[in-house]
């Protein structure tokens with residue numbers, strides 16, 4: 571991939587990710603060299619337990635890299651204050667939030683916290699962004715519900731709305747369609763794609779919806795045990811990279827269909 575430096579919003583060099591305890595270091599992946607361009611919809615793919623969440627948490631400064639550099643807009647991630655980072659990058663995790671009395675509207679309004687102090691201090695611009703996020707994610711009918719009343723799929727859309735309200739250049743989502751039915755899975759993918767096209771935001775998602783991602787994402791990061799591949803679907807198909815994601819006995823990658831299909835005996 572040849573990319574002009576000024577369009578790169580996120581860059582990693584010789585990055586190692588994993589877990590460090592007093593006693594030992596566990597490296598999950600190393601030599602990660604990625605360049606993510608502004609205004610791209612990127613899908614991070616890989617089998618269960620390969621390190622997708624670990625990578626996304628490291629890129630969002632939730633956990634420290636073991637080695638190497640991460641830059642957001644040419645500035646080292648470790649030098650970002652929490653305040654600076656929260657106006658540049660938002661992270662959407664699938665974990666359940668602690669129980670509280672917040673309504674959906676209030677939860678989404680929290681996305682404006684980097685810009686405002688608290689809910690009574692919402693400016694007309696804050697309110698505009700919140701209502702836009704609610705409308706884009708099609709959750710107007712949920713806005714007065716307490717968030718503990720939501721189904722997993724509804725909560726997922728609400729958390730995406732909160733990230734939209736946060737209005738950052740980069741949005742990172744860890745398995746945003748984990749609990750969704752096929753209809754809502756497609757809706758979330760289409761929404762994310764539309765947002766990238768409409769707003770020029772960079773969106774990075776981890777997903778197991780590979781066949782759908784291949785149709786909609788602009789570029790891919792493939793984590794495998796031996797190596798990391800990145801590029802467009804065409805580039806990765808030419809490198810036979812998708813085939814390396816999973817063991818071959820049950821499914822195979824069909825290059826013509828650009829899809830994984832079940833192997834028939």
Ligand SMILES: Nc1ncnc2c1ncn2[C@@H]1O[C@H](COP(=O)(O)OP(=O)(O)OP(=O)(O)O)[C@@H](O)[C@H]1O
Pocket residue numbers: 589596598616617618619620621622623624625
């Ligand atoms: N807090 C932790 N401490 C130590 N090891 C961890 C921790 N969290 C995850 N791991 C390990 O790191 C590896 C990568 O896990 P990770 O959750 O990043 O994978 P993943 O690709 O997101 O998986 P999945 O697709 O199943 O969600 C796994 O072997 C996991 O057991």
